[in-house]
Amino acid sequence: MIKIGIPRALLYYQYYPMWQTFFHELGAEVVVSPPTTETVLSSGSSRVVAETCLPVKLFLGHVLSLIEKCDYIFIPAIRSVQSKVYNCSKFLGLPDMTKAVIPESPPILDIDIDINKGKRKLYQAIYQLGRHFTWNPSKVRRASIAAWQAHLNYRQVMSDSGLTPPQAIEEISGTPKPEPKTHSSNPTSPQATVAIIGHPYLLYDEHISYRLIHRLEQAHNRVLTPEMLTTQELESAIARLVGRAYWTYEEEVVGAGEHYLKSGADGIIGIMAFGCGPDSLMMDMVRRQAARLRTTPFMSLTLDEHTAEAGVVTRLEAFLDMIYRKKRKQVEICV
């Protein structure tokens, strides 16, 4: 059986169930790289210049960890998944960049996804990918339909049950973690409700985020994430704040930020990567809106491989302290 490697980084958190279903339906076995460690991160960082953003370094580290474990590595070049909405250039060049900096990588299976080129081109790209496994177009078609359905189920599970992508993936694959679910197990009377906004590849990689979500929950806070919102809620929040999205995945930052600023979160934490152009623009829009509204405290955290854990923890504690004090004051005024 052909083994397809999928790096546990970047768009893994958005699309893993879809990709896994597609390859499985075509008779291939999927191998996912193990969770991030310091070795994975430093091996990826060693292949590129320092200015490269943290998630791309991490992605390359995950590719390195899949060497000799699979026959192919799946790295799509996703240019656009919505009409006239564009992806960051790093995603466009990911297959070529990987080939250039990791020449020892197993052969790369890439697919060009660009919805702006029309549906016909998209279907052709999917058939081309499927031809690595079968010459039967109906089989590829069936696999694509099953994959799309898996993606819709995945989104539904996250918004209906309030699960994070890693939890939803475990739930779907039938291997739930022994520990209780994060978001559905909100404390009966949480100290505060804190929304976290940012890309899933930053929020849910426990190594680079220093287990931020876990820390917030340990401190008895209720945590809200972008995936807990429906597509409609995210789109209407973007429409309110900026009119029309320009960047793919803008809803994870701008949409979720605008929504939670107006929906009763006690504080919002924006997570972004050092060296990320799109994020610095998007996070700034949320920051300005927070400053305009003056109702919800907002803090942004920029992560890179040199970020010290103690620094993150100190900022987090100070931010929570401020939120708790603000809440206490409001209660005193009401009394």
Ligand code: SF4
């Ligand atoms: S959006 Fe930012 S963090 Fe993500 S890949 Fe592009 S530059 Fe890196």
